[in-house]
Amino acid sequence: MIKTAQTLPKITLKQLAVFVSIYQTGSTSQASEVLHLSQSAVSSALSELESRLQMPLFERVGRRLNPHANARPVYVQAQAILEQSLTLEHYHKHQAGQIHIGASTTIGNYVLPPLLAKLYETLPDANVDVYIANTQEVVNEVEQLNIDIALVEGMPRPNDSKVIEQRAWRTDTLMVFAKNDSKWLQDLGIYDKDNNCYELTVAQLASLPLLVRETGSGTRQIIDEQLLQHLPHADVIMAIQQSEAIKHMVSADIGLGCLSQHVIQTELVANELVQVKVVGIDLSRTWWLVWHKARHQSPIWQSFIDIITVD
Structure with missing residues (x-):
């Protein structure tokens, strides 16, 4: 039987990254700074993506780009795709036990250290990054997919509650x-x-x-x-x-x-x-656990959840 070649998608990760950055910043100039690309390259990538999708993603109002009604579902999918590509790229690091933990100030300074000690007892080779700031700053980092899981003191108030998971943790x-x-x-x-x-x-x-x-x-x-x-x-x-x-x-x-x-x-x-x-x-x-629904839940992620929910 003759196998026909599959058609590969023509949308690129660069186009998706450009779109996500514009969606988050509201302009091609700011997106170019975030991605370290020229503004013309950013504009070109956005035009190519809109052409591939055959739909507008932004409405031009002066120098600002306002998201079109089509943009929201594309944004959610694009974030998930980019996160999966990062997970694939850093596969070996994740397997070795890499986790990015966020904590609001009181938890980070007084409650998190003994929990991390238990994590290291379970996984001595764990590679842990910790970001400590106030609750809103930590939740913002979760939204940007910079943190795997966060422990915060205040009621999480994400800009987009549909992509954020939150669970009551302690009193x-x-x-x-x-x-x-x-x-x-x-x-x-x-x-x-x-x-x-x-x-x-x-x-x-x-x-x-x-x-x-x-x-x-x-x-x-x-x-x-x-x-x-x-x-x-x-x-x-x-x-x-x-x-x-x-x-x-x-x-x-x-x-x-x-x-x-x-x-x-x-x-x-x-x-x-x-x-x-x-x-x-x-x-x-109430203290809360917060994570992005699109975030890869690696084995070390689950180990950390088990430790902090049993403690």
């Missing part, structure tokens, strides 16, 4: 806290000697200076939603990007802070810091 509690002999707590609230904590009313807390994390962090999200909404006139004197900085500033008695119990546990035990309970306020929160 954590934020604590309002102060220096143990803080001047701000003198003659305020009730001191519970047995539990080494102060109890304040919402009105009392609103009169005190607060140091909080920056907008975009998971900790700040909970503070906004579950604390500051009850304190419309709270004296938030500073928004700070690092939890350690907040802890040190509270230790210097600049004001009160609000961070995860994991961040201040050592200082609470050493009696350097004291918890401040606010009557009627619940600061518990």
Whole structure:
């Protein structure tokens, strides 16, 4: 029997990469910078792809390219194809155990290290990359397929929820806290000697200076939603990007802070810091696992999932 030659697709990975970059950046000039190609090469690749598909992918509005209705489904497929091609290209690295893990700040600094130790116990040759930033920055990296899996503190708010998978992971509690002999707590609230904590009313807390994390962090999200909404006139004197900085500033008695119990546990035990309970306020929160649906779930990916969900 005579075998006829199969027709190979004429769409190239370069065309798909150009299309994805334009879709994400909104212009050929920015896409050319991201891909390190000339703008004419980018424009040409886009035109060739539209010609092959026989459909427009963008509508030209001035210098900006707005996605056509056809673009969204093509974008999803193009991302999956590019990811699969990267997986094929780096096949041996993945087999050796390569994984890119993202974590929001508190998890990355205080919870992730022992989990990674368990991963290395299971897979001594694991090749692990870790990216630590605030929740929104980490979720953005997941969307760009730069991270295999992320562990974040705030509710994930991806730009496109259809391509992001998220699963509740753990429960954590934020604590309002102060220096143990803080001047701000003198003659305020009730001191519970047995539990080494102060109890304040919402009105009392609103009169005190607060140091909080920056907008975009998971900790700040909970503070906004579950604390500051009850304190419309709270004296938030500073928004700070690092939890350690907040802890040190509270230790210097600049004001009160609000961070995860994991961040201040050592200082609470050493009696350097004291918890401040606010009557009627619940600061518990859920931590989340986040990954891109198109991301290759390698054996090490599954091993890491098994470790963090059993722990």
